[in-house]
Amino acid sequence: MRERTNWPVTILIALGSLLILIPLYISISIALKNPQELAESALSLPLNLHWENFTKAIEVTNFFSAFKNSAMITIFTLIFTLLSNSLVAYGVARNMHRKLFRNLYYYFVSALFIPFPIIMLPIVKQTSALGLNNMVGLILLYVVYGMAMNIFIYVGYIRSIPIELEEAAIVDGCSTWGVFWRVIFPLLTPINATVGILTCLWAWNDFLLPLVILSDSADATLPLVQYVFQTEFGADYNLAFASYLMAMAPMVIIYLFAQKWIIGGVVKGAIK
Known part of the structure; x- marks a missing residue:
């Protein structure tokens, strides 16, 4: 039919x-x-x-320097986010029956309801006082600020993993540390794919946090140099759009090459 x-x-x-x-x-x-x-x-x-528009845009915006900064920030943010956030979420998920960890979960999730502009000025003052108004401080802030949403995502998935798998690993001689890295973390591939792509898009495209945190113009990311270019050369729309396309291209290329893993991870997560 x-x-x-x-x-x-x-x-x-x-x-x-x-x-x-x-x-x-x-x-x-x-x-x-x-x-x-x-x-x-x-x-x-x-x-x-x-095509010379792209060459001129690279020269005017100092594209490759900003690209290197954005790439370093995104890569290190991704690595530290996946390693730290998943570990914290595992500790919370497997101890939700305890009042302390249950309150910690609500504490982390409650951060989702706090707008960044409310805490922006105290964060800027504190990072400056600690000497973290640079790329290192920016990476730490991305890892910390992403923890609320990521723990919310991780905890629900980890609680769906049978605890019998961990008990069997412990019987075989695994420590708690070994159970997480050898048993749980490999099973988090579907959620790691989701968290990873969201983290990359956020760290690569974010404008406000680098604007208020980074004090050295040499550390400027792609959104920042595009903003400076737009304010100084607002009439050169052809160069501006050439710059926008070059800044957008890496994330598009990454998605095109990684989509089968991303989609496959989502499907596996749905089956679980």
């Missing part, structure tokens, strides 16, 4: 695709035009492909 096409869903998917593809087309079109073509029309195809 031939399956019928679900037209409402198909139309919604088509509209959703257009909402993504049209802004992307406009961005690429503007990035490949010169100012004269851009003044005539932003929607038309470029008459000539001006």
Whole structure:
């Protein structure tokens, strides 16, 4: 029997695709035009492909230096987040029957309801006093601020893992430390994929936290140099959009190469 096409869903998917593809087309079109073509029309195809816009954008924004800073911050944030947040969540999840750990869980989750602007000024003052107004301090803040959401995600998944697996490992001679790293952490792959991609997107694209924490212009990330470029050379839209596309490209490429692991992890998590 031939399956019928679900037209409402198909139309919604088509509209959703257009909402993504049209802004992307406009961005690429503007990035490949010169100012004269851009003044005539932003929607038309470029008459000539001006690849030199990307070269000029790299020079004006000091792109590679900012790219290196963003990459270092994102990579170290990802590593420390997965290692520390999962370990804390395991300790909380396996001791939820104790009042102390149950209150700790509520304490961590309650941080989700505190807007960053409320604590922004005290954090800036404290990091400056401790000499952490640099990339090291920024990485620590990302790890700490991401803990609320990540523990909320991890705890629910860890509690779904049968405790009998840990008991069997302990009988075989594993310590609590060994149980986590040899038994539990490998089983967290689906959630690690989810937490990892969310952490990368946040650390790579964040603007406010680097703006208020980083004191040295040499530590500036891609969002910061793009902001400075936009304020100083606001009329050069072709160079600005070329810079935006280059800053966006790494996350798109990572997702294209990692999507099978990300999707596979989500499916495994759903099956569990």
